[in-house]
Amino acid sequence: MATIRWMLRNEVSQDMEGSHIILPVEAEAYVESLQKYKIKDIGNAKWMKQHDQLEKLNMQAVLNASANQDEFIKEMLISHDKICILVHELLALELWKQKVWSIISNINFEPSSTFPLYMTLYHEATISNLIETTFFYKETCEGAGDCILDLVDYCYRKITALLARQEDGEEFFQEENKSLNKDSTGNLQELIDQEQKISFEVGIKAVSILRYITDHMSSLPLSVTTRLLNIHDIPCLLVSLVESPPWSTFKNGKQMKYVDGKWLEIPAEQRLQLTKMDGQVWIAVFNLMMSETCQQKYEFNSHNKATILKLRGHLSEVTIDQIPNLGDLQRYLENLAVIEPPPARTGLLLEQVPEIRDMLLSQNEGKWGAIAKHQVKTVFNPSTQELQEQAKRFAETYNFDMLGDLIAEPPKCVVCGELATKRCSRCQNEWYCRRECQVKHWSKHKQACNLIHEEQIKKENKS
Template structure:
């Protein structure tokens, strides 16, 4: 069997065959930060993207979830978590230096694929960790995953990570004397892409935290202690409800909700309807505040009590109708206003510490500049042959029939978000509602369209 199946050979019921998925999972391995973007890393990136799509497809079609089973059987969930944290470190420590060190960038396409990988990994973890057997399989690195999700949500609350999207890139396609886009233009586009991708990652961290909370009985005592007292997750989630990053006002004053990994307009009659992310936060709070073991271990103080009591203002009748168990939480909050702070039992725990993130920082301290210099050449200044090779493999990675089956509703115009019925005939990668939007978007779309179209002609 070839290591890379042509997407056209795969039946519409799959992104990849089960036998190929198992081979891909078995070969997953950990890469160093310096190897990110390399040929072998890129092959694994493509395979992980296919595995993630197949896992989502299996869930949505309620079919055999073989990807999840293979990840457990071959003990590869810890590898996914390690790679997720490696990409976080790369994005924070290396990516900014790459943008400084690149001299004459040709394209942002390979760098975008690296940024995209963090979202691919957390999506695959989100799909898998719903199940208790997966929670048990990550016991050795669950603290690292917990800390990662905590960093993502504190970044949201700080207003600096993936919440405020940078300004839209000017559609002017002026380039340098060689006809390439200017460095400032490519850098600005990459920053915008990074911000948008990171917002999606941050929102998936909400689901991951809920699944960790749901399976606390499968984890060591250190996990509960870190959730409740080290990170004070109840107070963090209350602050998240106050900010509600999954809701925003559109340019025309319409209410937009982040649902299904995209912003969608809410009709007036659904304004009080909970979105999935908001529901995840409430269910996590319910578990942390109502579970007897959590109540005994949570070290409430005056500040945390005052913060948690803010929830009373959100427990409206429409909310209670949608999540009836929250009635018990409402009763508990009423009792909390009347009672003295409960005495918590601080048990003597030989607490574990997360290791992956710290080891990545320690192993690469002093190397950031050299790694960035290498990656600037590899990701932003590839030759035309290298770029076409990457694009060709990227195009071959997808089964378009399966991808369209995963999408909810008709395709949307990439420019205005309206229902689209036209597709770019060259790359078949973007949808439009009409010629006006296609022409307007062409200057921005042309570089990637040229690369993908050229890759399709390579034999």
């Protein structure tokens, strides 16, 4: 399931022009029905239904953007004023993972099926991907209104977490593959491993979202610029990403880079070539340092000036050849090194502050343990009938014949990570490189396979 969902996000075929995951009329109904959920309701049937609808909207938005089609998902989110609901749901899930999932993952809880918990954990990746896809456009950023401040804070937290984990010695490349060779593992431990990979993916998305916000600063409230520059000092944060990108690592003498959702070995002659993520960081730096408004508002001191000047060592001819505008940034930095910048213009302003996260924290203060206990007993310990209903929604959300056409490269074996050519013939979900891997994985896959297969049979009989 994770293989299909992630590859769809990154490898939509250019030959699928005119295809639809959902039709515009269906998409509009989904967008109109989007609503905010309380943290205690995360994972229940109504919440899960909205998750499935958001997943379809996300897949359709990616398909439209990749094929240069009419991006009607973006237009509908703006016209129905639903951008803030996406941000609210993103922050609610982030808090759920921090406050509730942290409790569930530390108790002796082995769910009969990890399906509901996995779908809940992946919800953050679904929404962040939808936001990344739609925030490329200025009108989407403008449509976010005041909640864009909450989104800026969210991106800051996610990027800071990425860098912190890297400083602690966590190797994301190892993390991507570390659970594949285990002979056996508990269901909950497997979910913990999956959550770490999801967090890495979300952190990558946060970098792109932040870049798109910097693209459109001139159309956003001044509070956004102030928050980016002087509250969070995003320029210095971006310097850390340039110096130590989490999406690039050396393994056994080989350079590996995370490109379009996969770790790829980079040949020696291509090591200086910028990846998409490198480009996102450099463009965000350029937007923040070269904007006249930002230059006037950024409060320089000895520390952040010294940090930003470190960029000079990374602005080689090869880098500037790939992003020519960085030549202007290079000249600005050379001037900054010898000339003291003028003091920032600070007038008397009524500064806006983010509200969504604080509101959610206030509403649920002292309730996290009770929420975790309730969800363990009910939401994440579903009956057989509830699992069947979830499997039915899953089968309806993912049309495997169509998704097979959308995937440009063969997926990897769920057990060993090798390229897979075989697929579970019953549910058409998991992929394997050979029969031995399929047999080894059957004990974990059996329950989900049976449920999905049963729903597919029912659907075929009805049609």
